[in-house]
Amino acid sequence: MATFKTRKKKDGTVVHSAQIRIMKAGVQAFSEAKSFEGRGAEKNARLWAANREAEVKKLLANGKSLSDLSIAQAMARYLKEHENVPKPLGKTKRGTMRLMSEEPILSTIALAEITASDILNYLRKRHDEDNAKPATVLQDLAYIRVLAKYARVAWSIPVNLQEIEDASGVASQLGIVDRSTCRDRRPTYDELQKICSYKHREKNGKGRMSEFKTPLDDIVLFAVFSARRLGEIVRLEWNDLDALKGTILVKDMKHPRKKIGNNMTLFLPRRAIKLIEKQPKVEGESRIFPYAESTIGAAFQRACRWADIEDLTFHDLRHEGVSHLFELQLSVPEVSMVSGHRSWSNLARYTHLTQAGYYDKYSVLGKELGEAGLIGQPSP
Known part of the structure; x- marks a missing residue:
């Protein structure tokens, strides 16, 4: 069941919010809310609620939940949910996360069951096989961290954030991830x-x-x-x-x-x-x-x-x-x-x-x- 609210921000912007709650056997099995601004905000809120509710109900009917999402699937969902938001994703973040959503290794790892070993294996692959620089691999790791924090709050997926931090520490020791060096290239x-x-x-x-x-x-x-x-x-x-x-x-x-x-x-x-x-x-x-x-x-x-x-x-x-x-x-x-x-x-x-x-x-x-x-x- 979806509920809708309308409110005004201090600057006069009208915000339309939608919240869906799905019950199963008398117990709330899922809850999620999302806000929309700008032209067509009310229509977008209702459309999102209808589509999202149908999607989640289908998952629950098949005995699945959002906790079954792989990291790759979660990346794709994250991108979709940030398509019409007041603060859109930057070009680099959007492009990198899109590529990560198509990564075969990440499609085999359930976000809710993520381990430091899983993350480290992915980072090794990016560094050793894809020849990605440590700064680029560090960026991938940062986006996995962003996704995990978002999933815990927005989707109620119990992601263990400490596993990500443990993988980060080992990857840093191995030189797989590192901050970018100061570039000094100047054109003649x-x-x-x-x-x-x-x-x-x-x-x-x-x-x-x-x-x-x-x-x-x-x-x-x-x-x-x-x-x-x-x-x-x-x-x-x-x-x-x-x-x-x-x-x-x-x-x-x-x-x-x-x-x-x-x-x-x-x-x-x-x-x-x-x-x-x-x-x-x-x-x-x-x-x-x-x-x-x-x-x-x-x-x-x-x-x-x-x-x-x-x-x-x-x-x-x-x-x-x-x-x-x-x-x-x-x-x-x-x-x-x-x-x-x-x-x-x-x-x-x-x-x-x-x-x-x-x-x-x-x-x-x-x-x-x-x-x-x-x-x-x-x-x-």
Whole structure:
């Protein structure tokens, strides 16, 4: 039987909640609740309750319960239950958990009966057979922990969390899991030139020129000069730009806990503003760079392969941008007002200086994009 409630949050948002309770032999055999917000929330709540109740009743009729779910099945259920929630899963978490839900080993382990040995065997397989790096394996372990904690509360599955911690300790001793090392890869100026020339590459060796609809060259340079992540770049809007002050509102910046609404007004260096001014305004489109994140990311990787550039990611451009700001001898507060970092400890891992003293690696672009530095800051 399902019950429904409606309430208002402090900000006026209407929340529709559904709760199902299933009785068996006069005893409550199952209980679960879920809340929905936004357009169609009431309809979604009722639809979820009907489908979920039918699903659980079918399990109980077959003598099964949610406690019989394998880790892989539980991962799939977790993803499904987080499809229409106020705080959606991040791209990395969603993608990794989807792959884990298809992992054969995890499909043979019941979540309710999980043991440290089971987890360690899976982590060994990821490290030894799949050649996953310790930091990647650690991420898998973290998502198993997240799933277990969720299952205990949301599904009333008695998962032994200590088994996960025991496996974590042994895996750490064996070097199977570890935190990621500080990456110091920076693109050279020649590498960036090659990537930017990719849109004008020769096609099939016949001298025919092929151009992307996306201005990959401008976006790559903008990523460097603004020190912005790709996901943030494609969300920037014209209305949030103040070219005179040299600032822009960056929406939904990456945050370890706050996935939505983490908006910050940050400074843009002169050259980043010049690149924005080059972009045409598209009728009916509010974004400055109106392209899909996946399209740009794929084009960047193709450009790297075409130019024989190894071990370079789009995120390395942010590393390059932050390091370059320090090479321009900007202070820590000035750099953080561009990058959005809240602490020096987080900012320090991005600084990989090429040489001491003032150094403008991109001075050759001065005629096209102007001087380095921030608006209002005197040029060296």
